[in-house]
Amino acid sequence: MRILIVGTGYVGTTTGLVFCEMGHQVTGLDLDENKIKALQAGKLHFYEPGLDELLSKHVTAQHIEFTKKTKKAVKENDIIFICVGTPQGADGSADLTYVKNVAHSIGKYMNKYKIIVTKSTVPVGTAELVTKWIKEGQEEQVPFDVVSNPEFLREGSALQDALNPDRIVIGSTSETARAIIREMYRGFHCPIVETNPNASEMIKYAANSFLAMKISFINELARLCDGLSININDVSTGIGLDTRIGPQFLRAGMGYGGSCFPKDVNALIQIAKESGQPLSILESVVQVNEEQTIFFIEKIKQTLGGNLLNKKIAVLGLSFKANTDDTRESPSLHLIDRLLAEQVQVRVHDPVVKIAAGPSIVQFQKVEETVAGADALVIGTDWDEYKNLDWVRIKQLMNQPILFDGRNMLDKRKIENLGFHYWGIANH
Structure with missing residues (x-):
């Protein structure tokens, strides 16, 4: 399959290289020229054990290319992953500005049926917003489906997590899109959770929040234990x-x-x-x-x-x-x-x-x-x-x-x- 990864940061680069390992042809799209030049040269712009070797391997084999040309990249790829940042706003909510900009660009340049996959961590209801934003960007109606497919990568072990996931979550209301995404992940051996986009988006937030809760629980308990010499x-x-x-x-x-x-x-x-x-x-x-x-x-x-x-x-x-x-x-x-x-x-x-x-x-x-x-x-x-x-x-x-x-x-x-x-x- 021809897969476009929009956003070549930590999640996007790791996701793209893992898809290369599974035999797919990948394009990485980013507006940051310094990132693109580094990746084209086979050099990571962040530190993650084992990923630099994988990047060099697939750049050399031409299984992955990196570009700033949005129009060409959107038109030439069938599945588009949105992997841009969703920074925290002043009120604690996720800022979806980058996601919205990407969605508008996809709508503007799409030329045939596409599956747009949100891999970024986004609030419940974002899939509906992405659908709306893509339609706003369209100059003529072209069919598409939006899928929520959250990532569960741990920094420092992202490569192993991506190659050997605990689970894959596919959130979509389209059976056509679900079937294509299932096929894309066919080489992975783990449970696949199929649900609607809202539940998929909640799964990501709930998972990270539960883990954070375990950390705070043991830290608060440690304060008590410190006073009791335990x-x-x-x-x-x-x-x-x-x-x-x-x-x-x-x-x-x-x-x-x-x-x-x-x-x-x-x-x-x-x-x-x-x-x-x-x-x-x-x-x-x-x-x-x-x-x-x-x-x-x-x-x-x-x-x-x-x-x-x-x-x-x-x-x-x-x-x-x-x-x-x-x-x-x-x-x-x-x-x-x-x-x-x-x-x-x-x-x-x-x-x-x-x-x-x-x-x-x-x-x-x-x-x-x-x-x-x-x-x-x-x-x-x-x-x-x-x-x-x-x-x-x-x-x-x-x-x-x-x-x-x-x-x-x-x-x-x-x-x-x-x-x-x-x-x-x-x-x-």
């Missing part, structure tokens, strides 16, 4: 072994971040308010997440004598999770902002992410340089390389061996046996 890791293990609960997303930390959870939870809350059925549980999820960084920094202040003025604190990790360069809503960056407000001299390191330095924040290329002379060390992102550091050497370089594990990723006893004062999140 190891939250033992509690997580104990409840996670219940198959009705499962162990995923039950590791206490500094809160959730990234491009999906914060935005999607807020959007669903806004949808609920507009519908007159507020979701109080999700409102609490957001509150707990916002308070988690405050809880963490208060522990730092207590340990360092209550005043952080001019203290030197090293922060390892800037991305919101390991194996990605995405810093959107990163708990580590939220922590750094609070440290800077306390007039801390912040020293940072990340294997991938680069940030602009300032008068009170300096980034180093090596961990050893980052921790040199530090009064305390914070692990903000769970990169594997931090787990395997030479901690004896790290201790020697620091002004005082105080370590705050914001990801509960280190072996507490091992670190303490080396002479560190270790504090994890209810990691007793």
